[in-house]
Amino acid sequence: MLWVVRSHAPAWLPAFLFAAVLFLSGCSLLPKTDAAESDATPSAVASEGRAAGAAFTVDVRAPDSVREHLERHLEIQRFRELDDLGAVEISRLMVAAEANARELLNILGYFTPTLTLELVDTPGGKAPREVRITVDPGPITHVSNVQVDFSGPIAEDPASESQRDGIRTGWTLRAGQPFSQQAWDNAKTTALRSLTARRYPTGSILTSLAEIDADRSEAKLSATYGSGPAYRFGPLVVNGSQRYPADNVRRLARVPTGSDYDQQQLLDAQQRLASSGYFDSVFLTLDTSGADPLAAPVIAQVREAPLQRVVLGVGFTTDSGARLSIDHSHNDMPLLGWRAVSKLTLDRDTQSLGTDWSAIPDDSGWRTFTSALLKSEVSGSYTVDSGRLRGGRNKADGHIDRSYFLQYDYARNVGFNPPPSASALTLNWGWIGRYFDNAAAPTRGQGLGLELAAGYTLTGEQLPFTRTVVRWVGFVPAGTVSNADRTQSRNARIQLRAEAGAVSAADRAQIPSTLNFLTGGDTTVRGYGYRTIGAVKPDGQVIAGRYLGVASVEWQRPFVYDGQLTAWESAVFVDVGAVADRPGDMEPKVGVGFGGRWASPIGPVQIDLAYGVQVHKFRLHVRLGFTF
Template sequence: MSRPARPVGPHCMAVAVLLAALGPAALAPLSAMAQTTETPATLTAQPPPASPQAFGLEVRSSDEGIRDYLTQHLDLQRYRSLSDLDETELARLLRDADVQARELLGTLGFFKPTLSWSQDKSGNTGSLGLVRVDVDTGPAARVSEVQWQWLGDVADDPQARAQLQAIEQQWTLPAGETFSQNAWSRAKNQALRQLLAERYPWGRILHSLALVDEPSNQVRLWLTLESGPPVRLGALQISGADKYGATQVERLARLPVGQVYRQNDLLEAQQRLVTSGFYDSVFVSLDAEGNPAQAPVKVELKESLRQKWVLGLGVRSDSGARVSAEHTHHSVPGLHWRSVSKLSVDKDLQSASLDLLAPPDASLWRWNTSAKFDREKLFDVSLQSQRWRAGRTQLGERVDRSYFAQYDSARLQGDLQLQRESISANYGWTWRNFDSLPFPSRGLGVGVELGSGVTLGDQREPYVRWLVKGLGLVPLGTSLGRLAVRAEIGSVVSRDTSNLPATQLFWTGGDNSVRGYAPNSIGVSEADGITAPGRYLAAGSLEWQRPIRIKGQATDWESAVFVDAGAVANDTGQLQPQIGYGVGARWRSPVGPVRMDLAYAQALRKLRLHLSVGFTF
């Protein structure tokens, strides 16, 4: 005779109430222990003897996870130290433990387990012996069907139809999947997050039910979601904008009145305000008590100090210890631009720079100018360079643009100490379409750099420099992670590049190009053994990133397996790729992604460790 279907909820554990079962007799030994004829002077510092156990407990299962789960959560564990238990009381506890064990297994999707309880008194495990339970979970239950019910505006508004369909199509516990309480909870939470993410920030789960049919070992799911009214953004309510004004906040936030609510828009506005450097903390939220037709957006700020010093001490994987100092002035007197001065020193690189950035206008374009001086040891050569730049930049939601004039000067060791100079006009364009930053799991990014200039000196040679790079993240599934595909290609078009500064040509190698090789160590091999920059660049990478799980639960760590290749030459027919491959780890740290890679350079037959922080494209 089959048992009827029964609902499964999150609170399905049986609780054994020991005091009611044992009565006042159980308290007598405790009262006796409180009485002693010894005075404090006769007491010793020795620890009290361990209380003898009434019984031992052993859970046996072919699945280590099931064994550990039941051992940890069975209430029977709490009663092992009650030495005055008798056989009758233990039998009552075992009946309760059998019920609880079946309920615990039910939360994992096992509704037809076989449990065999036994008692072994041959060992020295307490007065009642060793209690053993052999667990055969049987097959896991599977979802037979999912019934959806939609209430509120989302059920009737044609504009919300795509959002509704996306929630149902991306449901993570469809028919045929193995059922568990955790999977059921995760699926419901994801569906609710998708509903709240756009148009309906006040949506809710009105009703949910998982109904188990034990004879068929199947589960039927019902879920009712209520969207509430659609919400559009109202006026910004800004607090804390005392030094730098509310106008700048409005321009950086880019949340126009009347725009349909999207949770990601508020997060991106918050990120833009934080990364602007003018604010130490930013919190952007929707006023829950506002009118849904135009709900006010609250922007709470803590402004940065007008001036700030940052001193740093760090380590680079390639050049050892590094000392740095940075000074920021958020409103230079008379100019009201922000200035950032930096100084960095290690054994391979000494760098000094100054950047001046104007406040954004109504279209978010900003004037900027900068100067940078570097003295760097690049693998087997030394390079002294300087760069002066002036132009405008616009940082958008998905697209960044910039145009600027630039002066370059470089002196390469072994090049007769001649200084090469050039002046150029440049344009940069970057498009990003990633699902989230700074921890993207899917998406595409493309960047283009284009410049045209002329060399300076006795012989003036015009040239065109271009560089295209791309990054694609392709998801493979929840457990398989994703593929990261990166490519970079560029060239300098000129009749003669001998008078061009080295900084306008190409090297590759290092953390973000070909791992296993030192930074900028892949170039053109000269007759004297120096690795010089070249006019053609081609590089690419294929990386498999997979989440690291512990007992089925995702962690903040991922593993990576990769292969990189890159080549630099003065003739396309001479592009011979240098290969690097290896393994690595990724950590979702509070300051952004941390990458640790151990790479093998095939051409050098050497291992190299690479460390880097942050996601940039």
């Protein structure tokens, strides 16, 4: 990076000042002469008899936009605690401090500041003297022109035109914006990331120049990027795997061999391996040291997880209170070679025992799975004891999950005058698309989920039925929130949620209650208990119903404290939900409230206080993480 600063000041003046500072600093290292001692002020002589302490304090008098930066980075601050400094030595430090302050102001984009430095005696203060620095930063420099050029294959390849245009369009320090060293560095780094993220992983910055016209407060920026050769994914090379064949790792990772290098695809492959459960650590890199960039090997450095693992967990939710869980995983089942994960969960309202078995994906990414679940849970006014068997195929491909499976359900309601027990067999198809900017803590994008099932009841009269569920969540930008000096900003947003479900069957069909619907709780209608909103029987009992509707509007806004953006956000929301056995009987239940969102180190934390309008009660809801 090169700065060129243009000013009408004589060219010899900066050199003279710099030489003077070096000379005076060097003189301060020589032994003091009697003449130097005689020049010391009476207060300096008196200070020799004081106890060890600060020699001086520094008072920076400047606008808020620059004061904190100067106070934190001025080098003269390092000498305050040297208690043997006299007025002469401090004056010499002040000469260097002026040049240092100008350099710090240049970093912020102020190239024509006016500075006044004074040494003031403060006999009754924290130190005998005070260095007072008064700053008028002058006008901030603005960018007048930006030129981004390319060298190498990217400059000539027509297939890279969109990438070139994207880098130029995404340049973050545009004409008309204030110039600062941080913004300049960020703009160059962001552009380099865009270059190396696709096709050109060895790209670099060849030249960069910030040409500053101090008298006009203008900056002309130029940068040239060298692309290096275009790369394509070659074969996957696995290091560290002992128990599992390399072909299994390849099928889990699904690196798109032969396609153009894409950093996101490499990260997705790494995430697939890391989340498979077979490895404790995974790191994927493209080997750019080979002779053929069109078949660059992908190196997978892995550390295998234990063959079997038991994990004990404790937790708490506002829906179900304290929770205890025991997880057991087996990564290589005898004979099958599948992975099995079994889990026992116990909390106030739910006790469940389940196991999931899954095979290694085939070359197309589809895997065979089977699962079994026994559960006892409070649903509406009843306790439901249920069982479920499921077997089929699924595929997770980028942001889309697909599945199809055969499922058997059995449910028995326990309580006063319960609905009859029921069982059913269904053929199911599921599709989930996640189009978020961040899957763990999204602020933009949307997600859509579809579930379709068709089957027959097995208890009582055997009758056909269908089940349909649609879920959607979306984030709509709602302005930008910045810190006091507008150097940082985050988007406010409106989060919209909607869910609809329907079970279509004859009235006399005995549908298992686990296939019907209940709502209410942390993730649905806040202000109501978990799964307490359902169809109401004539005697007032609440049961799972055949039709479901849920909608939510939530305004999320970054929280600013003391002029700075924090890790917190505020939220206000309205939730509406209804369940009934007939669409015409649906009576919406409304919850309103406010809350906070904290971007914690382990994931987003959601804390809400909601008021259930129909039940006339407040309820606290706490949730960790985001799932869709």
